[in-house]
Amino acid sequence: MTATAIQIQDFSKSQCAAGLRAALNILDKWKASPEQACRVLRISRSTYTRASQQDAAWTVSLDSDQMQRISLVLNIHAALRVVFDNPDNVYGFALMKNHNEFFNGRAPLEVMAQGDMISLYETFRRIDTLRGAQW
Structure with a gap:
């Protein structure tokens, strides 16, 4: 394995469930x-339904792509919490139409919900730059 190879971490079923519920x-x-x-998390409707229930013992196996998607959602949220003090902005930003070049008048959630990893990652990258006022 080379130094540039992506290292895949194994997550327990309970870690997967906790991450999924947070996202x-x-x-x-x-x-x-x-x-x-x-679409954002690349999960089935049945997994969504089960994760949304209040069964603390429920666990799930997720693949590395799904865990990366969860990580991106959590990191977008973290970036928004740094950029905005107001909870209305932290939680409302995803629905606000954005006229910057990448979004072209679409809301970030609309872009992320296209379901491909590139759209999710690029949304994260652009929101993350707000922390440094690079946008």
Whole structure:
């Protein structure tokens, strides 16, 4: 294995469930529909439904792509919390139409809900630059 190879971390089923629930909670506060949340995280509707229930013993196996998507949602949320003091902005930003070049009048959630990793990552990258006022 080379030094540039991506290292895949194994996550326990309970870690996967905790991460998924955290990401779904954020997506819910961003007012994502269940369909949008499923596309952003690349999960099935049944997994969404089970994760949304209050069963503390529920666990799930997720692949590395799904865990990377969860990580990006959590990191977008963290960046928004640094940029904005007002919870209305932290949670409302995802629905605000954005006229910067990448978004072209679309809301960040609309872009993320396209479902491809590039759209999710590029949304994160552009929001992350707000922390340094580079936008």
